[in-house]
Amino acid sequence: MNKLVLLFTLFLEYTITLGDRYYIEEKWNQFLNMNNKKYEPWDSKKRFEIFTKNMHMMEAHNKRFLRGSESFKMDIGPFSDQTEEEFMLKFETHTSPFRSSMEHAEFNSFVENHNERLPNQVDYRNKMQPAKDQKNCKASWAFAAVAVVEGMSKLRFKQDISLSEQNLVDCALGNEFMSNGCEGGSPWGALLYMKLHGIDTSQNYPYTGVHSRCRSISNSSVHLKSPHLMHLSEYDLMRTVGATGPVATTIEVTPTLMHYKSGIVFDRKCVGKTTNHAVTIVGYGVQDGFQYWLVRNSWGHNWGDQGYFKMARNYGNNCQIGISAFFADVSQ
The missing domain is CATH 3.90.70.10 (Cysteine proteinases)
Structure with missing residues (x-):
């Protein structure tokens, strides 16, 4: 029984991770098209990693917004592939x-x-x-x-x-x-x-x-x-x-x-x-x-x-x- 629970938990975590990856990739493509962004091959991976980090930050912020602890909502925009220092x-x-x-x-x-x-x-x-x-x-x-x-x-x-x-x-x-x-x-x-x-x-x-x-x-x-x-x-x-x-x-x-x-x-x-x-x-x-x-x-x-x-x-x-x-x- 414990093995079944463990397997189910691992499967659920894998499904969530996979779903999260697909969601972020979909948003990434939307971001690229919306802002007409193109990168050199050496820069693309770095920009995607920054974008992913920003997406997770925005999602956490928007959850707080829905609870009433933030006064505004965030979403992807022209700076979503940049660090705060670059911005x-x-x-x-x-x-x-x-x-x-x-x-x-x-x-x-x-x-x-x-x-x-x-x-x-x-x-x-x-x-x-x-x-x-x-x-x-x-x-x-x-x-x-x-x-x-x-x-x-x-x-x-x-x-x-x-x-x-x-x-x-x-x-x-x-x-x-x-x-x-x-x-x-x-x-x-x-x-x-x-x-x-x-x-x-x-x-x-x-x-x-x-x-x-x-x-x-x-x-x-x-x-x-x-x-x-x-x-x-x-x-x-x-x-x-x-x-x-x-x-x-x-x-x-x-x-x-x-x-x-x-x-x-x-x-x-x-x-x-x-x-x-x-x-x-x-x-x-x-x-x-x-x-x-x-x-x-x-x-x-x-x-x-x-x-x-x-x-x-x-x-x-x-x-x-x-x-x-x-x-x-x-x-x-």
Whole structure:
């Protein structure tokens, strides 16, 4: 009898292991197709091993999510074949630009003119272009700023236009714009460059993900008013987003966001006072009693909720969200 129990236990363990292997291989093939991934033979085994480890971690996380001990769900995405250390190499440290007293006064009067009652929920996703992918270029600063201008153009003038992040990567360089192409930059510098020099369309100046020689443009696709740097409470930030439109901000990214799929992120790993990634706040709301920011990322539509995620709101600026925020209105 004991032998039968032992044999049955071994058979059950073998069946589970075999089923787990088939499941992971199926997910692996899905991941490769979804992200158009191809590897050299020497790298393929390593990537599959990392993917398998990440799959097991995600499954454990999602079990905790179903029990209510995690606030968001994970799933395979563009970084599922990477280690946490590899993932974190994508980010750079952001610093806040100098803010003149004139810019500060302009913004104060701007906020004071928007004291009307705000909606409990705002979602500008239908005013935005489809999610874009910065690839291996540290250009989140350009994507966050461009998303603000694209969204404001559609909100103000119903102008449905995709603007060129590559134009900024190639041209918005140096101390004046606090940017260095694919080695990082500032959403403030991107907005300032667009105000002074304009910006081309994605069609005319397509994204390559590498820094190249700046190409002159004959006619700007949009016209910006003065950009604003804001250091605000989350309540004031909500007023700005609700009354005006999308706002760029910088956040601290940790490996917690790596495999995000849905739900609200409250990242306990965010302990620093510096930020390393720029995103665009495109709304806010409440879900299951928890307040959140609706955030547009620049990791493509295969990451997160079609390129978006929700981050905890009014939880002490979790991951520094909104502590430095950037806005610019547009004109025709």
